[in-house]
Amino acid sequence: MSTKQFSRITSFLLLLAFFATVTTALYSPIxxxxxxxxxxxxxxxxxxxxxxxxxxxxxxxxxxxxxxxxxxxxxxxxxxxxxxxxxxxxxxxxxxxxxxxxxxxxxxxxxxxxxxxxxxxxxxQFSINGASMRIGASAMGMALIVAMVAAMVIEVV
Incomplete structure (x- = not known):
């Protein structure tokens, strides 16, 4: 069984995914x-x-x-x-x-x-800045998933 280190791009994408998750989970007061x-x-x-x-x-x-x-x-x-x-x-x-x-x-x-x-x-009662952030974050999340899949495919090939 071999252990393989994450590449820099994979580590960066995982960090970016973490921050995207944190920003979408922030509480917005009413x-x-x-x-x-x-x-x-x-x-x-x-x-x-x-x-x-x-x-x-x-x-x-x-x-x-x-x-x-x-x-x-x-x-x-x-x-x-x-x-x-x-x-x-x-x-x-x-x-x-x-x-x-x-x-x-x-x-x-x-x-x-x-x-x-x-x-x-x-x-x-809604923060409209938060709504645009949620929309942007979900689009960024989709881009992140595509980038991670592409990085994994490139590493495999």
Whole structure:
């Protein structure tokens, strides 16, 4: 039985595979839009209005929507359902004078918050920078596997 040392390229590829695995396994904390309340109010009505406003902002903006769907670990179909359900609910909340008096105009706050969060790489609860890293890392992983197989074939030949 003979023992054979790994070639430098094989060692490098194994190290690269290790780093690719570590970078894709990094934890990304959930950052929700933080909205400021203008008054102390009944939390459930204002929370519902805030949630509907945030979902509608993302649903109505093609850039935010596509980034959200790409970052969602559930896939685009299940992630799309709450966005689509929120759009028809917003009009009733947005033009409810008593609710806006109580909570403030949460639609405007949602638009401002979505813009600021998107600039920081966040759409709703997902880090969109992490989604692009996952996509890039999986492509890099496939390239790494092909390179390792090619290196093994070259060593055998």
């Amino acid at each position: 950052n929700l839009l933080s909205l400021s309340r203008r008054q102390q109010t009944d939390g459930s009505a204002c929370d519902n209005y805030s949630r509907i406003a945030n979902l509608t902002v993302v649903a109505s903006n093609a850039t935010y929507r596509s980034a959200y769907l790409a970052a969602s670990p559930e896939g685009s179909d299940p992630a799309r359902a709450p966005l689509d359900a929120a759009i028809p609910q917003l009009a009733a909340l947005q033009f409810d004078e008593a609710l806006n008096e109580q909570c403030g105009n949460l639609t405007t706050i949602a638009y401002e918050g979505a813009e600021a969060n998107f600039t920081n790489g966040i759409v709703l």
